[in-house]
Amino acid sequence: MYCVQCEQSNKGGCAVKVGSCGKTAPVADMQDVLLRIMQGVSAYASLAAQKGARDAEVDAFTPHAWFTTLTNVNFDADRFTALIAQALDMRAKAKACAVAAGADLSDLPEPATWNPGTTASELAAAAPFAAIQRFMDRDGPSIVGLRNLVLYGLKGTAAYAEHARVLGHEEAAVSAEFHRIAAFLATDPTDVSALLAQSLAIGALNLKVMELLDAANTTRFGHPEVTMVRMTPVQGKAILVSGHDMGDLEVILRQTAGLGINVYTHGELLPANAYPGLKRYSHLVGNYGGAWQDQQRDFDAFPGAIIMTSNCLINPEIKSYADRLFTTGPVGWGGIPHLTGHDFRPAIARALELEGFTQDAPEQRIPAGFARNTVMGVADTLLDLIGKGEVKNLFLIGGCDGARPGRNYFHDLALATPKDSLVLTLGCGKFRFNREDMGDIQGIPRVLDMGQCNDAFSAIQVAVAVAGALGCGVNDLPLHYAISWFEQKATAVLLTMLHLGIKKIHLGPTLPQFLTPEVLGVLVDEFDIRPTGDVADDLARMLKAA
Incomplete structure (x- = not known):
């Protein structure tokens, strides 16, 4: 077991015996085996897609299989044994599809032909060949870290794609791009520029997937209302x-x-x-x-x-x-x-x-439903408030929450924001402060709950629309980002923000453990990512930039 995929991994380090989440080493190893096989599935599916062919069953199974390996999802060893058997069947189907389409199969990566077996003992023996640290000595921690950035970005994107798929929204082009990037990962790439480029390609793909999910939710359930x-x-x-x-x-x-x-x-x-x-x-x-x-x-x-x-x-x-x-x-x-x-x-x-609740508790309510349709419905009012200086700053505070110390930062930052600012929030990070009474500005609540991390598409659309109405770029807005990083969905959303060129993101309470200082240095230099620090210092820097 070698697990660094989320912030809770052995309290910020690497889990080698059991994860802080409760994931055991055998389950972690089977997840690695499953993902290695799935890269082989994508190697064939990508070749088929280049010839205009696809297998709908393979495309449907892919995001589900990847999703099961995210943090705090599936801990059941028996289910993973069954999933690995299914993955091997899907690889055979993807190969058949590629052959039927006339694809050239002369240069296949290892995951396309690797046979780990199907029994528990065979899978345990095969696990070292699927471990993410397998090439650490050969390629070094920076290359392995960048490959993990691609791997975990794909995991997060797969989760959003699965949320959309089960609601009936999927696209062949999205599946093909996912397979293309996963097939690239199957080659165990070592080129830094190529790895960074594919990371941003995941950001672009995830933006499309979040758009699909937004359409899936709003088509079926309507647009959120306040x-x-x-x-x-x-x-x-x-x-x-x-x-x-x-x-x-x-x-x-x-x-x-x-x-x-x-x-x-x-x-x-x-x-x-x-x-x-x-x-x-x-x-x-x-x-x-x-x-x-x-x-x-x-x-x-x-x-x-x-x-x-x-x-x-x-x-x-x-x-x-x-x-x-x-x-x-x-x-x-x-x-x-x-x-x-x-x-x-x-x-x-x-x-x-079961008995249920024996009596009503004192009633407490909080506002929700400030998704893109709602916010853009009052866009003229919001732009007027910005133009008059009654709203001087916007803060996007939220993301994936967790249990480690330091996460009160996001509560303290929200409460410290000036009273002439609005706080947009996404993800379960909002639970840090969503019951606080922070008042309103001309009837608009200062805290606007835009939904969950999968609703980041709404926040992006609002930012782009406001920037367009003000005649400036998104990075020129008085919009400041404080994002709580936790796991693979957050990785995918971060890559989407980087793909869009959004800079000066305050990210914390710790930066991803799977990236080395050298790789983080590249991201900091190119995108000005800033680790969260002291609330007063960070807030002063944000307001000065505005």
């Missing part, structure tokens, strides 16, 4: 839905209609409460709890059934809720019931067995 979301429970039996999958949430709402069960969102699903297509279910009563890293406390106190729909699962074995927890989609934990086929009856039955 909504006062209840954050405290009400009396009655209850189901808590966590993760990112609004399609699963919709099915759960349909299957629980009329059963006397209240449905709550948790963590990343908080923005779902602002979508008209979901708000129409009266038994979607609000959000319970905070960010993902608080789930053990939140789940332990929740007196109903709990369903994890995508990612951010934490070890449930040390708490009392394992017997009322269910997983679905890419999520898995050995011994926890996994629901398939959108059949949530076992979780619903468990909710009906």
Whole structure:
């Protein structure tokens, strides 16, 4: 096991025995094997795509397989054994597609022909050939770090692509570009310029994928509306839905209609409460709890059934809720019931067995739903406020939150921003400050919750539109970025921001561990990425730049 893919890896270092997330070495090794095979799948699929051919089943399996390897998603060794077997089948299908299309297969990378076996013992023996540090001695830490930047960027992009795919939105051109970059990675490249170029290509691809996801969400559920979301429970039996999958949430709402069960969102699903297509279910009563890293406390106190729909699962074995927890989609934990086929009856039955909340808690609500359509609906007002100097600065504060010390930085920065500024927020980093009363400017709340990390497309579109209306570039706006980095989705979003040429991003509380100081130096020099530091110093630098 050699895991550096997220900020919680052994408290910021490298996990070699067990991850801080609870991932075991055998599971980590199987994830490496799966990803190595998937690069081989893409090697064939990319050759086929160059000839205008594709296999829809291969394209559908690809983002799902990559997604299962993200931080806090799938910890189930048996599921990975099955996924590896499927991946080998998909590689054969992709090869057949390439052969049928007349592709030249004379120069294939190792992952296209590598056979790791299928049994647990065979996979354990094969794991060193898939380990990300395999070429550390040959190529050096900077090259391996850059390859990991590509690898983790692809992981994050795959997660967003899978969110869009399960809602019926996918494009052959997106799949082809994903395969192209993954096939490039399969060659174990060593050229620094090429690796940096492909990292930015992932940023461009991820922008398109986030656009697909935005279209998937808004087509199915409508554009988010400004909504006062209840954050405290009400009396009655209850189901808590966590993760990112609004399609699963919709099915759960349909299957629980009329059963006397209240449905709550948790963590990343908080923005779902602002979508008209979901708000129409009266038994979607609000959000319970905070960010993902608080789930053990939140789940332990929740007196109903709990369903994890995508990612951010934490070890449930040390708490009392394992017997009322269910997983679905890419999520898995050995011994926890996994629901398939959108059949949530076992979780619903468990909710009906449990007592639920015995009384209403004092009502507390927070505003949500300030996505692109909402913000652009008041664009004239916002531009007028900027023109008059009543809004002097905009701050984008948020990203993937975590449990390590230093993350109060984002809370303290939000509260320290001048009262003539607006704070746009995305991701579960907003839970650091979204219950604080920061007032408003001419009726516009100073904190505008634009959704989750997958809603970064909205923030980008708003920034581009405001810059266009003011006749300047995005980097010339009085818009400052303080982004909390955590895992692979954040890596993909960061690469998108770099692809767009956005500079002076304050990133923290630590910079990605898989990049060496030399590689970070290149990114800092080219994009002026700035590690978060002292709140007062950083804020002064931001305001001076404005």
